[in-house]
Amino acid sequence: MPKTLPNMKADQSDTESKLPVTDSFWTASDSEQIYRSQAWGQGYFSIHDDGHMYVHPMGIERVGIDLHQIIEGLSERGIQTPVLLRFTDIVDHRLQTLKSAFAQAIEENDYQGGYVAAYPIKVNQQHQVVEEVARYGHQLGYGLEVGSKPELLAVMAMTTDTPGQFIICNGFKDAQYIEAVILAHKLGRTIIPVVENIRELDLIIKFAEKHGVHPRIGVRVKLASAGSGRWATSVGIKSKFGLTITELLHAVQTLRDHDMLDSLELLHCHSGSQHQDISTIKSAITELVHVFTQLHETGAKLKYLDVGGGLGVDYQGSASDQASSMNYSLEEYASDVIYRIGSICTAKDIDHPTVVTECGRAMVAYSSVLVFNVLGSTGPSDLIDPDLVVHDDNPSAPQPLRDLRHALNALREGSQNLAEIYHDTTRARGDAMSLFSLGYLSLEHRAEVERLFWTVCSLIQSACLDMEEVHEPLAGIDDLMSETYFANFSLFQSLPDTWAIDQLFPIAPIHRLNEEPTKRAVLADITCDSDGKIDLFVSDTGHPEHTLNVHEIVDDQPYYFGVFLVGAYQETLGDLHNLFGDPHAVHIEIEDDEWSIREVVKGDTISEVLSYVQFEPDRLARSLEKECERAVKRKAMTVRESRILSEFYESGLNGYTYLNPEDKIS
Numbered sequence: 028m029p030k031t032l033p034n035m036k037a038d039q040s041d042t043e044s045k046l047p048v049t050d051s052f053w054t055a056s057d058s059e060q061i062y063r064s065q066a067w068g069q070g071y072f073s074i075h076d077d078g079h080m081y082v083h084p085m086g087i088e089r090v091g092i093d094l095h096q097i098i099e100g101l102s103e104r105g106i107q108t109p110v111l112l113r114f115t116d117i118v119d120h121r122l123q124t125l126k127s128a129f130a131q132a133i134e135e136n137d138y139q140g141g142y143v144a145a146y147p148i149k150v151n152q153q154h155q156v157v158e159e160v161a162r163y164g165h166q167l168g169y170g171l172e173v174g175s176k177p178e179l180l181a182v183m184a185m186t187t188d189t190p191g192q193f194i195i196c197n198g199f200k201d202a203q204y205i206e207a208v209i210l211a212h213k214l215g216r217t218i219i220p221v222v223e224n225i226r227e228l229d230l231i232i233k234f235a236e237k238h239g240v241h242p243r244i245g246v247r248v249k250l251a252s253a254g255s256g257r258w259a260t261s262v263g264i265k266s267k268f269g270l271t272i273t274e275l276l277h278a279v280q281t282l283r284d285h286d287m288l289d290s291l292e293l294l295h296c297h298s299g300s301q302h303q304d305i306s307t308i309k310s311a312i313t314e315l316v317h318v319f320t321q322l323h324e325t326g327a328k329l330k331y332l333d334v335g336g337g338l339g340v341d342y343q344g345s346a347s348d349q350a351s352s353m354n355y356s357l358e359e360y361a362s363d364v365i366y367r368i369g370s371i372c373t374a375k376d377i378d379h380p381t382v383v384t385e386c387g388r389a390m391v392a393y394s395s396v397l398v399f400n401v402l403g404s405t406g407p408s409d410l411i412d413p414d415l416v417v418h419d420d421n422p423s424a425p426q427p428l429r430d431l432r433h434a435l436n437a438l439r440e441g442s443q444n445l446a447e448i449y450h451d452t453t454r455a456r457g458d459a460m461s462l463f464s465l466g467y468l469s470l471e472h473r474a475e476v477e478r479l480f481w482t483v484c485s486l487i488q489s490a491c492l493d494m495e496e497v498h499e500p501l502a503g504i505d506d507l508m509s510e511t512y513f514a515n516f517s518l519f520q521s522l523p524d525t526w527a528i529d530q531l532f533p534i535a536p537i538h539r540l541n542e543e544p545t546k547r548a549v550l551a552d553i554t555c556d557s558d559g560k561i562d563l564f565v566s567d568t569g570h571p572e573h574t575l576n577v578h579e580i581v582d583d584q585p586y587y588f589g590v591f592l593v594g595a596y597q598e599t600l601g602d603l604h605n606l607f608g609d610p611h612a613v614h615i616e617i618e619d620d621e622w623s624i625r626e627v628v629k630g631d632t633i634s635e636v637l638s639y640v641q642f643e644p645d646r647l648a649r650s651l652e653k654e655c656e657r658a659v660k661r662k663a664m665t666v667r668e669s670r671i672l673s674e675f676y677e678s679g680l681n682g683y684t685y686l687n688p689e690d691k692i693s
């Protein structure tokens with residue numbers, strides 16, 4: 028269970044940067060070209076002249092918070108990275124921005140109905156996040172959306188003081204769930220169960236009659252419009268959710284038979300998450316509005332049109348229709364939704380409904396930043412030797428070795444046949460590996476092959492720097508020469524979508540941004556899983572790249588990266604792979620243009636994650652103690668040694684599951 032620390036006011040004066048002297052020619056705007064915070068950050072993030080990444084929770088024109096300063100301040104308080112920073116003011120700003128975009132669209136399109144949003148809590152169910160959305164959302168007339176019994180129970184308890192805040196209940200429902208919803212009407216709640224299948228409607232009618240409640244009811248329709256991108260199959264005629272048109276007509280008739288047709292207030296669809304292409308949204312909404320208007324003609328006078336979620340987040344900052352991007356703005360989305368609904372309803376002479384959106388990702392993605400430290404690196408640089416001595420061309424040496432020596436000599440003599448030399452080099456290395464596997468290459472020769480290969484490649488890479496354009500086969504030389512930086516976090520716990528669906532998240536150092544990043548690297552996490560690495564990054568080309576620009580690691584100087592826009596879906600989807608638990612989560616808020624730490628939710632301890640998988644930490648500690656006693660008895664260990672080991676074990680159990688940033692791998 029997470030523990031909380033009391034409120035702490037951040038000390039903003041004693042966290043001076045202890046970084047090395049910076050290169051004067053490299054500026055923050057050079058770093059901006061590479062890391063592109065303005066493209067993906069929506070004004071919430073910027074690279075400052077002091078080389079630090081800043082967060083602007085209320086938009087770029089308002090107060091900026093130095094991320095590095097926060098991390099140093101937390102470190103002084105014993106809160107080590109990895110840490111998840113949550114900016115509740117960003118959540119508020121997003122909710123307000125959504126409201127403003129729809130208000131503008133309503134005005135421009137002379138729309139006669141209203142607009143409200145429902146926050147789907149599955150997107151980020153952390154109590155502090157839902158509480159903030161519920162609190163601030165209530166002021167804006169927003170409600171909450173739940174998709175399961177546990178989510179319903181959480182939201183019902185959370186809205187006891189705000190019974191008017193509407194709750195939309197999606198997802199599959201059993202009798203108990205539906206009876207609870209019907210009874211919630213009696214508590215005065217504005218709660219709308221959305222019928223996902225016909226059986227649910229029968230249960231709603233049964234419990235409404237049993238408890239004498241005239242409920243509000245919604246129906247979800249299975250649209251035929253095709254989706255796009257990763258969630259394309261969650262819509263269309265094969266979608267697992269919603270009623271077919273035949274079932275919808277049956278539902279209307281059933282309600283009419285029970286004299287409950289006026290209970291049917293809301294028509295719902297969800298056309299998939301992270302819409303990358305506005306045209307799929309347009310098609311889905313057009314189809315939905317036609318269903319809506321025709322239902323009206325059958326006598327079902329619905330009041331709400333719920334267009335579901337799906338508003339994208341431009342993680343990539345490329346404003347394109349690639350999977351981690353979107354080719355439209357929030358304003359265009361709002362305008363399209365309102366225009367389509369308004370114009371079709373007007374043409375059919377039907378009152379404009381209140382539009383409901385359930386855009387979760389776009390509400391909360393920006394509000395969280397994961398920060399981790401780098402522990403060390405590995406890569407070809409240790410094997411590159413500019414002064415490598417090339418041995419005489421002895422004809423008895425293995426041919427691949429002779430080829431590599433020849434390649435190095437050619438480059439040193441100024442040969443410009445880079446592509447040819449590169450081909451020869453990769454071929455020679457392949458041949459050398461085959462010889463080794465057949466037992467014909469000694470370890471010494473293999474070591475020389477390694478050094479020659481990487482030295483030749485590094486010379487080719489340097490020569491490529493002078494070229495205007497680098498073509499195949501040399502186009503991948505930077506990736507080949509990249510390093511692996513070991514990062515203190517678990518991909519499976521903190522960025523599960525990176526692993527599961529190749530989701531791109533913007534990543535950048537949070538400091539040293541006025542120093543040139545001279546290397547390229549992939550980021551490997553600390554799980555024992557080769558999938559636990561990030562090798563897809565936002566780039567300035569508009570397409571993802573396999574390596575990231577990074578700074579050289581300076582001994583004894585922490586090096587921190589931020590992974591941005593991680594507020595949606597990552598936390599609850601994360602798992603305990605290798606028993607790395609939840610990282611610390613720190614809530615930061617702005618008051619009078621100053622930031623402070625509202626709450627620290629401590630990450631899992633080792634003892635906690637062990638209990639999640641049914642180990643009993645106390646029992647483990649006792650059994651180790653007994654073993655130590657036995658070792659003392661047979662004089663394999665002194666009493667003092669046994670105490671050191673037992674104390675280490677106990678403090679380990681109470682410690683963080685991640686590595687101590689002071690320890691380095693290399």
Ligand SMILES: Cc1ncc(COP(=O)(O)O)c(C=O)c1O
Pocket residue numbers: 147150172197297299300301335336337338385386387388389
């Ligand atoms: C019914 C429903 N509403 C809303 C959402 C939220 O979608 P998004 O976060 O993409 O806006 C989802 C997510 O899949 C959903 O299934």
